Amino acid sequence: MQVIENVVYEWQEFDDVGADGVRRVRLRMIQPELRDLTIEEAQLLLTASAGWMESVDKNAPQSYVVDANLQPVLPVREPFLSDDGLYRFDAGAPKSVIGTDDRRRVTNTTEFPWRAICHLSMVAANGNGYRGTGFLVGPRTVLTNGHMVFGASDGGFAREITVTPGQRQDYAGGPVTRPYGSQTSRDLRTNTQYASTESSEYDYAAVILSEPFAGISTYMPLVFDESPSSVNLAGYPGQVGSDTNTMALWHSYSSVAAVESRVVRYTADSSGGNSGGPVWVFDGATGSRRVVAIHAFGGSTTNGGPRLISSNRDLIMQWVGGGTGGSTNPPTNPTQPTNPTTPTTPSVPSRPSSPSGDMCGGIGFPILFSMFAGLIGGTIRQTRVRRIRRAA
Numbered sequence: 001m002q003v004i005e006n007v008v009y010e011w012q013e014f015d016d017v018g019a020d021g022v023r024r025v026r027l028r029m030i031q032p033e034l035r036d037l038t039i040e041e042a043q044l045l046l047t048a049s050a051g052w053m054e055s056v057d058k059n060a061p062q063s064y065v066v067d068a069n070l071q072p073v074l075p076v077r078e079p080f081l082s083d084d085g086l087y088r089f090d091a092g093a094p095k096s097v098i099g100t101d102d103r104r105r106v107t108n109t110t111e112f113p114w115r116a117i118c119h120l121s122m123v124a125a126n127g128n129g130y131r132g133t134g135f136l137v138g139p140r141t142v143l144t145n146g147h148m149v150f151g152a153s154d155g156g157f158a159r160e161i162t163v164t165p166g167q168r169q170d171y172a173g174g175p176v177t178r179p180y181g182s183q184t185s186r187d188l189r190t191n192t193q194y195a196s197t198e199s200s201e202y203d204y205a206a207v208i209l210s211e212p213f214a215g216i217s218t219y220m221p222l223v224f225d226e227s228p229s230s231v232n233l234a235g236y237p238g239q240v241g242s243d244t245n246t247m248a249l250w251h252s253y254s255s256v257a258a259v260e261s262r263v264v265r266y267t268a269d270s271s272g273g274n275s276g277g278p279v280w281v282f283d284g285a286t287g288s289r290r291v292v293a294i295h296a297f298g299g300s301t302t303n304g305g306p307r308l309i310s311s312n313r314d315l316i317m318q319w320v321g322g323g324t325g326g327s328t329n330p331p332t333n334p335t336q337p338t339n340p341t342t343p344t345t346p347s348v349p350s351r352p353s354s355p356s357g358d359m360c361g362g363i364g365f366p367i368l369f370s371m372f373a374g375l376i377g378g379t380i381r382q383t384r385v386r387r388i389r390r391a392a
Contacts, residue, residue: 009045011037023285046288049221096274096298098254098267103240106249109166110179113280113289116220117249118142119236120207120276121162125155133235133277135291136165136219138320139212140186143220144276145296145305146194149205161185161207165216167236169248176247179215186210189319191312191326201262203296204306206319220278222316223290224308227259228281233268233295233303235277250274257302264293265304272298279305 010031016024027042029035037045106114116136123129134144142163150157164182169175190205234251238244254268264279279293296305308316315326 009049011045025286046286049218096270096272096303098269098301098303101241101269103237103250103252103269105170105240106234106251107168107170109168109177109249112218113220113278114234114249115166115180115216116218117165117234117278119164119167119247119249120144120148121164122148123159123161124151125157125159127159128154131236131238131273132275133273133295134163134207135276135278136213136216137222137291137316138219139217140209141320142207142209143278143291143294143316143319144205144207145294146190146203146205147198147296148276149188149207150190150195150198152198157188158185161188163207163209165213167247167249169246172243172246180213183209183211183213189326191315195326200297200304201306202312204294204312204316206316208319220280220291221289222308223281223292224313225310226281226290226292226308228256228264228292230255230281231264231266231268231279231292232282232289233266233270233274233277233279235270235274235295237271238273239271259307262307262309263304264307265299265302267302270295270298270303 009029012028012030014026014028016026018024025042025046027037027045029037109115109117118134118136120132120134120142121129122132130148132144132148134142134148137143148158149161162182162184164178165180166178168177168179170177185207187208188205189208191202193199193202194205230253232251232253234249236248237246237250240246240248240250252268252270254266256264256266258265266279268279270277274295275297277295278291279295280289280291282289291308293305293307295303297303306312319326
């Protein structure tokens with residue numbers, strides 16, 4: 001999902017190939033008005049939604065650095081889906097590296113999509129501490145796993161979750177940089193099915209924040225009912241190789257092993273702490289990214305997570321829009337963002353470029369996804385978006 005001046009944009013994309021063999025994408029807007037977009041309008045909308053239009057200086061003085069040696073070693077709560085189909089929680093050694101561990105450390109975390117991916121530090125109802133991952137889909141909404149916000153064995157809903165977008169650690173044991181600061185959850189939400197069953201098929205939830213993070217105005221787009229052929233995965237695992245308390249963001253990529261009715265399975269490497277991270281496809285032709293699932297579990301031969309599908313779309317839309325659908329934990333003692341960066345005017349290159357690490361995800365068309373908007377910084381983007389809204 002994306003924020004464009006607090007307006008919900010929803011549309012269909014159709015992949016057309018003309019007689020000249022050139023691929024063209026045709027857009028039909030669903031919201032705020034049902035109609036086909038002209039080529040110019042479609043280009044403006046897709047350009048306004050693209051992450052390369054926004055950047056923040058990695059060395060911005062408002063960011064802050066902490067000593068990695070002073071960071072607590074938090075256990076993980078990453079489920080392991082066993083061969084007998086049981087969803088088991090195990091905070092032991094990672095079991096989710098399939099073959100050779102080919103994850104790569106991400107250090108350009110002030111670029112999209114990495115800045116929208118968040119390190120989560122959770123305090124459970126019984127006081128236990130865990131770590132995991134989430135990703136921003138709106139100014140105040142972070143999607144993650146149900147098991148990151150709720151655990152029956154830990155007493156129910158978590159007390160609080162600290163959200164840190166774009167956290168990075170350039171090398172093992174190095175200082176930890178938090179370019180956008182941190183913020184404590186205002187409230188937590190999951191769906192009623194997960195709260196009653198803790199099933200992998202319903203393992204999705206939301207962390208609601210009090211304030212947007214200054215310096216971030218581009219959010220992860222979502223696509224529902226997509227059947228990808230390959231996916232990207234990123235998150236904050238607790239261990240990668242010999243680094244047993246990494247605080248870095250790590251990225252992996254793989255083909256898809258299976259697409260089930262509610263779950264997608266893949267061989268992209270993960271380990272405890274990756275839970276709640278976005279699983280997305282990247283279209284190299286258009287530079288677009290679409291989240292198709294939320295990473296939730298590891299297995300002996302495949303990893304996976306719940307898909308974004310029509311049956312969970314309305315609830316997720318409510319969460320992004322500020323609604324209280326599903327099971328909810330009321331706010332306790334929210335905090336304001338800590339040491340956030342100051343927004344900068346985005347620069348617009350002559351043509352889009354793809355951040356390193358993404359690989360073509362083989363997305364199919366037509367697709368349906370939703371764009372949410374707010375806090376779009378910069379004169380150029382505001383002008384482009386207003387042109388779309390006037391036309392609508």
